[in-house]
Amino acid sequence: MSKGAVHDCELFKRHLDLVPTNSFILADKGYQGIYAIYPNSLLPCKAKKRCALDPVLRIYNREINKRRIRIEYVFGTLKTFRILAERYRNRGKQLHLKFNLIAGIYNLELGKK
Numbered sequence: 001m002s003k004g005a006v007h008d009c010e011l012f013k014r015h016l017d018l019v020p021t022n023s024f025i026l027a028d029k030g031y032q033g034i035y036a037i038y039p040n041s042l043l044p045c046k047a048k049k050r051c052a053l054d055p056v057l058r059i060y061n062r063e064i065n066k067r068r069i070r071i072e073y074v075f076g077t078l079k080t081f082r083i084l085a086e087r088y089r090n091r092g093k094q095l096h097l098k099f100n101l102i103a104g105i106y107n108l109e110l111g112k113k
Contacts, residue, residue, distance in 0.1 A: 013037060026068050078106060 027043040034041045044061040047053040079085040081102050
């Protein structure tokens, strides 16, 4: 839990010890500095000013974004539950229980497809 508005990258730094070793992280272009913190980070390459991105790098970006869009879709679906879409104002100790319940409902629905 975080008190107040904290950037996701800062939260990632604080909880780096919770990330399983040898796991990969998919990030968007807003996290360009994450590679220095966690070398197993995959993020799209940025084009330089007035210089087009190499075709190989465009394919690389497309492959990363294909995987990221699935994750963003899950986040969007989970946010249909108001408790996850808005600021959480209840006791922090119970948040993980509520989140696990919502994730279980999502997984149950996913299994029906």
